[in-house]
Amino acid sequence: MIRIFIADDHMVVRRGLKQILLEEFPSAHIEEGADAEILLKKVMKEEWDVIITDLSMPGRSGMEALQQIKLHYPKLPVLVLSGHPEEQYAIRVLKAGASGYLNKESAPEELVKAVHRVLLGKKYITPSIADQLILGLDKDNEKLPHEYLSDREFEVFKLISSGKSVSDIATQMSLSVTTVSTYRARILEKMNMKTNAQLTIYSIENKLL
Amino acid sequence: MIRIFIADDHMVVRRGLKQILLEEFPSAHIEEGADAEILLKKVMKEEWDVIITDLSMPGRSGMEALQQIKLHYPKLPVLVLSGHPEEQYAIRVLKAGASGYLNKESAPEELVKAVHRVLLGKKYITPSIADQLILGLDKDNEKLPHEYLSDREFEVFKLISSGKSVSDIATQMSLSVTTVSTYRARILEKMNMKTNAQLTIYSIENKLL
């Protein structure tokens, strides 16, 4: 009998997952919890074959939970489910030891396939994530994106993130507006982003702001 | 036989909702769609007893869909489901004609109760939202800055916060760029801010993003 634990703060999501899984594994024993706390407690106390967890949950995040689990039970497979289509986190999650990274939009079959693979002790990687992995192979991705910026770029990055206008920055740094704009373009390119807002959000998330 | 239409971009959520509803209304006819487009098409073409829709969906937002529906079928009850725990949007959504505002975290029983009430042509208001409504009644009870924004302003506010460009917003809302820019100016004025980045930061802090 397969024992699956589901952690997600949204009731409906838990229901949906359970439903999808039960259709494929009618005899599975499935339990659920609403946050990372419960997840960790359950993992410590009982034995499971697969953990399926959301990334964004109240309190301790899914990422932290994942790290905890991997620390104590490196062989317990964890499938991470994310609400955001962005595969930004995917690589980090996988590096942290997750057996797969899935999106909530993805088809149920995808989930089922992932669980099957994971039960065999294998990893489940979607094609789009595989692409990213290959792209990032030779780069050492210990580094955060902003760590690749040059000195000048980083300065401009901080100022733009905090909402300064390009012309203000130009004045402040005694540069031409176009120069600052060029830096901005290089920053966005290097960080693989498109808007200033993304920079702001990034800065907040990484406690740079 | 009850006819329910579910609109949500996350497959798992649709599954969960369907499951919960079928347990209570085994004979219900339930269909689903992944975005506002499909929702609107379905509403136009067929008859439904209840619509359950998410707020944040790709493309046209749930809010817009709600307004469209209410314009053409004022009596068709729409239950709005939101991923954000904060009831920030609740009041706006209800004002726009929704019959209820639910959170994805809420218990299935809550959803079921809501559907029951809504089928009777009544509104479903959770206690916490009721509180907010009462608070809003007498004067400006410590309202948050963004609550002073008008509907249009609020829409633009969200889009700007998330990093959309003024011209993109104009296209999306079928308005002139200058109009959107005017809204932006009014938003900044009302919220006593100066830059888009501040709006982004505010949105993150207040869990609107």
Place this chain on the structure above:
DNA sequence: GTTTAATGTAGTATTTGTACTACACAAAGG
């Protein structure tokens, strides 16, 4: 029940920002 303030909308003129291109110089790689 009229005056006033708020809301939804846009045009014109101007300011601000960007893409593209360019170049010098330093560092790195072969």
Place this chain on the structure above:
DNA sequence: CCTTTGTGTAGTACAAATACTACATTAAAC
């Protein structure tokens, strides 16, 4: 050594955004 590659810098031509102004329509206040 030479030759890429990365960095710091800016001009020109074009695109995007804004300030200001304006007006019709509601909603609110008196």
